[in-house]
Amino acid sequence: MLRRRTMGRRGALGVAVFAAVTLVLAGCGxxxxxxxxxxxxxxxPSPPKMELPQTLGSPEGELNIIAWAGxxxxxxxxxxxxxxxxxxxxxxxKVNVKIGNTSDEMVTLMKTGQYDGVSASGDxxxxxxxGGTVAPVNTDLxxxxxxxAEFLKKRPWNSVNGQxxxxxxxxxANVLMTRTxxxxxxxxxxxxxxxxxxxYKGKVTAYDxxxxxxxxxxxxxxxxxxxxxxxxYELDDKQFTASVDLLKQQRSLIGxxxxxxxxxxxxxxxxxxxxxxxxQVNANLINGGTxxxxxxxxxxxxSTGWSDTWMIxxxxxHPVCMYKWMDWIISPTTNAQxxxxxxxxxxxxxxxxxxxxxxxCDTYHALDADYAGKISYWTxxxxxxxxxxxxxxxxxxxxxxxxxxxxx
Amino acid sequence: xxxxxxxxxxSLVVMFTAAFWRVDSFTGALIRVPTDDNFRALVEQSVYRxxxxxxxxxxxxxxxxxxxxxxxxxVYMAKVASPRLRxxxxxxxxxxxxxxxxVKGYAWRTMxxxxxxxxxxxxxxxxxGPGFGLPAxxxxxxxxxxxxxxxxxxxxxxxxxxxxxxxxxxxxxTAGRTFRTVVLPLVFPALVAGSIFTFSLSLGDYxxxxxxxxxxxxxxxxxxxxxxxxxNLPFAAAAAFFPVVVIVLYLTLVRRTGAxxxx
Numbered sequence: 001m002l003r004r005r006t007m008g009r010r011g012a013l014g015v016a017v018f019a020a021v022t023l024v025l026a027g028c029g030x031x032x033x034x035x036x037x038x039x040x041x042x043x044x045p046s047p048p049k050m051e052l053p054q055t056l057g058s059p060e061g062e063l064n065i066i067a068w069a070g071x072x073x074x075x076x077x078x079x080x081x082x083x084x085x086x087x088x089x090x091x092x093x094k095v096n097v098k099i100g101n102t103s104d105e106m107v108t109l110m111k112t113g114q115y116d117g118v119s120a121s122g123d124x125x126x127x128x129x130x131g132g133t134v135a136p137v138n139t140d141l142x143x144x145x146x147x148x149a150e151f152l153k154k155r156p157w158n159s160v161n162g163q164x165x166x167x168x169x170x171x172x173a174n175v176l177m178t179r180t181x182x183x184x185x186x187x188x189x190x191x192x193x194x195x196x197x198x199x200y201k202g203k204v205t206a207y208d209x210x211x212x213x214x215x216x217x218x219x220x221x222x223x224x225x226x227x228x229x230x231x232x233y234e235l236d237d238k239q240f241t242a243s244v245d246l247l248k249q250q251r252s253l254i255g256x257x258x259x260x261x262x263x264x265x266x267x268x269x270x271x272x273x274x275x276x277x278x279x280q281v282n283a284n285l286i287n288g289g290t291x292x293x294x295x296x297x298x299x300x301x302x303s304t305g306w307s308d309t310w311m312i313x314x315x316x317x318h319p320v321c322m323y324k325w326m327d328w329i330i331s332p333t334t335n336a337q338x339x340x341x342x343x344x345x346x347x348x349x350x351x352x353x354x355x356x357x358x359x360x361c362d363t364y365h366a367l368d369a370d371y372a373g374k375i376s377y378w379t380x381x382x383x384x385x386x387x388x389x390x391x392x393x394x395x396x397x398x399x400x401x402x403x404x405x406x407x408x
Numbered sequence: 409x410x411x412x413x414x415x416x417x418x419s420l421v422v423m424f425t426a427a428f429w430r431v432d433s434f435t436g437a438l439i440r441v442p443t444d445d446n447f448r449a450l451v452e453q454s455v456y457r458x459x460x461x462x463x464x465x466x467x468x469x470x471x472x473x474x475x476x477x478x479x480x481x482x483v484y485m486a487k488v489a490s491p492r493l494r495x496x497x498x499x500x501x502x503x504x505x506x507x508x509x510x511v512k513g514y515a516w517r518t519m520x521x522x523x524x525x526x527x528x529x530x531x532x533x534x535x536x537g538p539g540f541g542l543p544a545x546x547x548x549x550x551x552x553x554x555x556x557x558x559x560x561x562x563x564x565x566x567x568x569x570x571x572x573x574x575x576x577x578x579x580x581x582t583a584g585r586t587f588r589t590v591v592l593p594l595v596f597p598a599l600v601a602g603s604i605f606t607f608s609l610s611l612g613d614y615x616x617x618x619x620x621x622x623x624x625x626x627x628x629x630x631x632x633x634x635x636x637x638x639x640n641l642p643f644a645a646a647a648a649f650f651p652v653v654v655i656v657l658y659l660t661l662v663r664r665t666g667a668x669x670x671x
Contacts, residue, residue: 400638
């Protein structure tokens with residue numbers, strides 16, 4: 001009886017291995033968009049060629065999008081916060097929203113091909129463009145694009161060779177946040193979080209993502225000019241090593257790396273963190289409460305930040321609805337609603353007349369091209385250095401491995 | 409059963425085949441040419457060894473702590489408590505499982521924070537809580553998986569007839585001797601079953617360390633960080649070999665002890 005049972009198990013295992021091998025071979029047989037190149041070619045590869053639509057037909061009646069929490073509200077969170085239902089009423093496109101919690105999730109979801117569009121941050125957008133996951137956008141088909149802030153158009157994270165790959169949604173800076181009652185005098189430089197002799201050792205916080213290496217590079221751009229850092233996302237070996245070393249030194253000051261904005265709010269309120277990188281929305285939440293007061297500034301060296309872009313999938317099943325959505329979300333009224341609900345600067349210049357808080361655009365510096373110019377927006381680092389150095393820069397995979405080393 | 413084996417083992421094989429590939433750093437496309445680059449990086453760079461040992465340590469400590477806490481609790485519940493109290497206690501042990509993982513994690517975060525309840529309670533003694541970090545992570549994970557240790561041990565103890573314990577007493581054994589020589593060997597398989605839960609769940613955890621772990625990271629975070637924007641699925645797959653191999657070894661050892669035969 002024992003022998004029969006063992007045979008059965010062995011037989012099942014054999015079938016499993018056979019099936020697995022078949023699956024693997026089937027997987028090997030398929031082709032994929034990028035091809036098998038990759039021998040470190042010297043010329044910059046261009047994104048896969050795609051047709052630009054010249055006209056829009058009639059809406060398809062449905063739309064599937066991936067969005068950051070708070071970007072596509074349909075009244076389910078707060079009955080008065082709803083810009084999806086009016087969109088459906090106006091275009092007939094029924095909207096299904098999938099919330100993406102991180103850029104990583106969004107990239108993975110978009111690759112399934114089941115979504116028509118995504119609100120991509122700059123660290124995801126280039127990955128989507130060059131992977132052939134998203135298509136270029138004909139901005140003539142998006143009337144509200146004309147009055148989007150000029151400093152958001154044709155930027156490195158949303159365009160390639162002058163061709164736009166999406167519609168700007170809104171932006172914000174990674175500010176230096178400090179507890180006003182603990183950190184005195186108020187700092188005006190990122191040096192305060194990198195200072196090895198900081199009196200706030202153990203209570204410094206930093207953003208928990210490899211993209212934070214750009215913050216170190218930005219600081220070194222100002223303080224170590226002989227490194228010749230021009231763009232904190234285009235770092236060659238020497239610049240990259242210097243930035244990584246700075247962050248390894250910083251680790252002994254860090255109490256906590258934060259990735260969830262509610263965690264940072266709580267940490268500042270309880271005093272576990274008193275100084276570090278944050279978002280304006282975090283500062284507003286803290287200052288709106290009673291437990292603590294913080295200040296949020298862009299220090300003299302400038303800041304990194306993020307500028308989100310709505311992008312359309314390469315083989316979207318509902319492209320007309322997606323174009324209609326992109327036009328809707330940057331219309332003055334809707335963009336004002338989104339910006340106020342989320343807490344960021346709207347991309348639409350005409351939204352500033354529509355916000356319920358008349359000082360909103362001032363607080364967020366929405367029309368301030370100078371302030372916006374001090375921000376180095378998140379973008380996916382690639383091997384291309386974008387200048388005469390060639391393809392010797394570090395790509396995001398290298399940033400990720402370095403981040404693992406930094407955290408130790 | 410066959411379908412489960414094919415789907416489960418099949419997907420594992422596909423994932424591990426990917427560990428021998430790499431990605432084109434620019435387009436992100438998979439290059440399906442076998443290479444050992446990923447494994448070499450994992451072995452040669454010391455940070456991965458350090459984090460791997462750290463994760464093994466955390467999993468081991470969590471298991472030991474849970475075993476030490478669960479044994480007295482289960483003994484009380486199975487052998488000492490009255491039937492009504494026993495039912496209440498079982499319900500009490502099970503109830504936290506209804507609460508969401510994240511809710512419990514954030515509750516511990518609040519308790520362990522600088523101005524949290526733990527520091528407040530220890531202050532009169534002149535002590536301070538661990539704050540955020542590895543000890544906090546270990547503590548929280550031990551709390552989370554405790555029911556998974558208590559219940560198997562309780563079930564195992566329940567199967568020991570009281571007559572055995574009485575017989576040991578009649579033969580002159582003290583309570584301690586009875587526990588050591590009669591109860592422990594009989595409850596050992598249940599202890600091992602519980603340890604499988606606590607060890608494997610702790611080894612694979614990447615969320616709790618982000619909530620209460622301060623600036624530390626565990627091995628599962630390395631796997632998670634390389635998926636998504638980093639798009640380095642082959643490297644993540646190679647890293648995933650480590651926890652799988654460890655658990656397979658663990659289960660082989662468990663099987664050797666004969667603990668699984670008696671369940």
